[in-house]
Amino acid sequence: MIGRLNHVAIVVPDLAAASGTYRDTLGARVSAPVDLPAHGVTTVFVELPNTKIELLHPLGADSPIAKFLEKNPSGGIHHICYEVEDILAARDRLKAQGMRVLGDGEPKIGAHDRPVLFLHPKDLFGTLVELEQA
C-alpha cells in the first residue's frame, strides 16, 4: 500500500541557518522559504535526487510544531511522509486494522496541495507518519 517516501520533515530552530548549512556545507539544492499560514509552518525544501527533506519552523501563535521545538530546542526529525494512491481507501484499511488517524479523520490539503492524513505515533513505534495522496 505505501509507496514512495515523499519527504522527511525536520523541525529547526533557525530556518536561515539550517538552509545555509544544507546549501553551503552539505551542498544540496535548497528552496527559498515558503510560509504556509494554514499549516502554521514556514518550510524550506531540500531537493535530493530521490526524495526531499522539509525543514520546518513554527509560523504564528498556534503552530502545531511549537511544542515539538520547545521539547527539542536544537530541533529534530518530526515526521516522515509516505505516498499512497488513494488516501480514503488507505485510511479505511488502516482504521479497520486498528490504527488511529489524528484529528477528525478527514484528509486535509497538505503542503503540496494534496490530501494528507497523520497516523498516531503510538501505533507506529514512536514515528509520526503522514500519508499523502500521490
Add this chain to the structure above:
Amino acid sequence: MIGRLNHVAIVVPDLAAASGTYRDTLGARVSAPVDLPAHGVTTVFVELPNTKIELLHPLGADSPIAKFLEKNPSGGIHHICYEVEDILAARDRLKAQGMRVLGDGEPKIGAHDRPVLFLHPKDLFGTLVELEQA
C-alpha cells in the same frame, strides 16, 4: 555534495511486531531480520520504490542504540543516511567547515558493506546524520 537519501533508520522495541505492521498493515515489502553483531543491531529493511526504511533493534550488551530505546521506549526515528560519492573528501570538507564527525573520524564499514561516518547531531539541528559512500 549529498546525494540520495539512502535510508531512514527507526529504532523499534519489537522487531517482529514492527515488521508485521509494515508488511501486513502498511503493505510494504519487508526483508527477513539480519543480525549485524559488529554494529550491535538487528535490522529489517522496508523496501520503498525510492529509498528504504531500516527498522533497528539492539543486539548484544553494548548496542549503540540501547540508550536510545531506554529514552524512547515506544521507539522513534534514530537517524537519516545521505549518500556521498567520496566519503573521505566529504569528511574533510565538512570538518574544514567546523562540523564534528563522531568516533575517531575514520569511516567504518556499515550495514551495506560500504564506508560510513556519523555527523554530530548538534551540528545538524538535532538530527543524527549518517554519510554512506555511494
